[in-house]
Amino acid sequence: xxxxxxxxxxxxxxxxxxxxxxxxxxxxxxxxxxxxxxxxxxxxxxxxxxxxxxxxxxxxxxxxxxxxxxxxxxxxxxxxxxxxxxxxxxxxxxxxxxxxxxxxxxxxxxxxxxxxxxxxxxxxxxxxxxxxxxxxxxxxxxxxxxxxxxxxxxxxxxxxxxxxxxxxxxxxxxxxxxxxxxxxxxxxxxxxxxxxxxxxxxxxxxxxxxxxxxxxxxxxxxxxxxxxxxxxxxxxxxxxxxxxxxxxxxxxxxxxxxxxxxxxxxxxxxxxxxxxxx
Amino acid sequence: xxxxxxxxxxxxxxxxxxxxxxxxxxxxxxxxxxxxxxxxxxxxxxxxxxxxxxxxxxxxxxxxxxxxxxxxxxxxxxxxxxxxxxxxxxxxxxxxxxxxxxxxxxxxxxxxxxxxxxxxxxxxxxxxxxxxxxxxxxxxxxxxxxxxxxxxxxxxxxxxxxxxxxxxxxxxxxxxxxxxxxxxxxxxxxxxxxxxxxxxxxxxxxxxxxxxxxxxxxxxxxxxxxxxxxxxxxxxxxxxxxxxxxxxxxxxxxxxxxxxxxx
Numbered sequence: 029x030x031x032x033x034x035x036x037x038x039x040x041x042x043x044x045x046x047x048x049x050x051x052x053x054x055x056x057x058x059x060x061x062x063x064x065x066x067x068x069x070x071x072x073x074x075x076x077x078x079x080x081x082x083x084x085x086x087x088x089x090x091x092x093x094x095x096x097x098x099x100x101x102x103x104x105x106x107x108x109x110x111x112x113x114x115x116x117x118x119x120x121x122x123x124x125x126x127x128x129x130x131x132x133x134x135x136x137x138x139x140x141x142x143x144x145x146x147x148x149x150x151x152x153x154x155x156x157x158x159x160x161x162x163x164x165x166x167x168x169x170x171x172x173x174x175x176x177x178x179x180x181x182x183x184x185x186x187x188x189x190x191x192x193x194x195x196x197x198x199x200x201x202x203x204x205x206x207x208x209x210x211x212x213x214x215x216x217x218x219x220x221x222x223x224x225x226x227x228x229x230x231x232x233x234x235x236x237x238x239x240x241x242x243x244x245x246x247x248x249x250x251x252x253x254x255x256x257x258x259x260x261x262x263x264x265x266x267x268x269x270x271x272x273x274x275x276x277x278x279x280x281x282x283x284x285x286x287x288x289x290x291x292x293x294x295x296x297x298x299x300x301x302x303x304x305x306x
Numbered sequence: 307x308x309x310x311x312x313x314x315x316x317x318x319x320x321x322x323x324x325x326x327x328x329x330x331x332x333x334x335x336x337x338x339x340x341x342x343x344x345x346x347x348x349x350x351x352x353x354x355x356x357x358x359x360x361x362x363x364x365x366x367x368x369x370x371x372x373x374x375x376x377x378x379x380x381x382x383x384x385x386x387x388x389x390x391x392x393x394x395x396x397x398x399x400x401x402x403x404x405x406x407x408x409x410x411x412x413x414x415x416x417x418x419x420x421x422x423x424x425x426x427x428x429x430x431x432x433x434x435x436x437x438x439x440x441x442x443x444x445x446x447x448x449x450x451x452x453x454x455x456x457x458x459x460x461x462x463x464x465x466x467x468x469x470x471x472x473x474x475x476x477x478x479x480x481x482x483x484x485x486x487x488x489x490x491x492x493x494x495x496x497x498x499x500x501x502x503x504x505x506x507x508x509x510x511x512x513x514x515x516x517x518x519x520x521x522x523x524x525x526x527x528x529x530x531x532x533x534x535x536x537x538x539x540x541x542x543x544x545x546x547x548x549x550x551x552x553x554x555x556x557x558x559x560x561x562x563x564x565x566x567x568x569x
Binding site: 199201202204205206207208209210211212215219220223224227 | 358360383384386387389390391393395397398399400401410411414415416456459460463
C-alpha cells in the first residue's frame, strides 16, 4: 500500500506518520553506530597502537621486497593452486555427472572429505604424510609444487560443486541441439556446454580465487626457504626481527591490494550476468 | 519412388508407465514433405524425436537413408549429421555469433576447414535472408530470425532430411511468416521434410502428405485435401474444428489420457 492511498483512508493513525517513523528509526541506528565508534576510538590506546603497527621507517624498509618477493610468491602460489584446483575440479565435476555409478561415488567421497577438512590439515598432510608414505619421491616443483597440490586439493572440492552446478544450469536444449547436429557427447560437452557453464560460474570461481589467495598463507606449515616466503610468513618474520608489528599491517594491506579489486570485478561480473538474464 | 528416405516400423515409446507411441508405421519418400498434426500429448513430437534418436525408442525400427538408426552398432553421431533438426525453442548457442553457430558444428563435427566452414555458413545465411546478421549474437535477434538461423545451422551440415518440431509455436504471430517462407523454399528445393506443426495453412499448401496422430497412433494419413479437407475420422474432424475455429469450441470434460505430456 502506498503512502497516497494511506492518506486517503479516513482512519488515519494519530501520532507519527510512516515517513516520520522511518526517519526516526534510521536516526537512532546511526546514533548507536556513531556512539560505538566514539567509545571504541576513545578507549583504544592510539599511541601504543601506532608505535606497534605503524612505524613508517620499518614499513619503508620492507619495500620493495614485500612486493617483489612476498606478494609475488603469494600470487604465484594462489594461481598455481587455482590451476590445479580447476583442472581437478573439472574432472571431479564430470565424474559427479557421469552415468557410471562408481565415478559418481568416488567424486562424492572426494568432495565430502576435502570440503570437510581444514586447509591447514591438508597442508600438513602434504608436507609430512606424503614424504613419509613415499620416501624418496619428490613432488615436482619443490615447495611450489607442494603448495599447488595442497591448495588445489582443497579448491577442487569446492570448484567441482560449482562447475557441476554451472553445467546443470545450461538448458537441456543446448545438448539436444548439439547432439542433433552430430556432436558426440564428449564434444558437445567441450564445445557447447562447458563454455556456457563457465560464463555462469565465473563470479563464484573468482570468489574461490580470493579464498585461495588467503589460504596461501598456510604455506608456512610446509617450511619454506627465505626465497619462498609469501606475505604472511614474510610479515611475521620481519615482525619478530624488528620486534614491531608494522610488517603485519603492511602485509595485510598487500592482501587487500589484490582482494578488493578482485571483489570489485566479481560484483561487476554478477551485475553483467544479471543483465544478460533480463 | 525408390527406397523411402525415412522409414519407421512398429515404433513404440514409453516414458515409465506412460506409453506415448503405440506402434507407429510411417514412410517418407525422398523429397516428400509430411506434416504431422494432432492434439498435444498425441506423441507427434516424440515420434519426431525418435526419428533422429533424441529419444530412444522402446521398440521398433527407424531407418533414415536406408541406414537402421535403431541398430545398436550404428554410429549414431555420424547418422545424425545427415538429419537436420529444428526445435521449437531454436536452441541456438548463445555464446557464439550467428556465423559461429553455423561454422562451429561444421568444423568440429564434419572436420571442415575454417575457410570452407565460413563459406558454407555465409551461403546458408543468405538462403534464409540473414546475411546482415552474420556477426550478431542470438540474443539480439527476434524469435523469427533466431529460428531462421537455426534452420541455416542445420542446413550447413548438408542434411538429406530435415525434422521440424513445432518450429513456429514459440513465435509471435507476425514473425511466423518469415520462417514458413524459408520452409516453403526448402520444400520447393526438394528437401525431405517431416514437420510437426499447428500451421494448417502451411500443411495444406506445402505438404505432400498430412498425418494426423492421436493417442500415440496414426489415425489418418493422406494428402492435405483428404486429411484436412475431408477427414474420414471423427477424431480428426473434432481436432480440426477446434484448431481452425477455436472460438466455436464448447466446454468439455477433460479425459485423463489427454492430460499432461506436451512433448
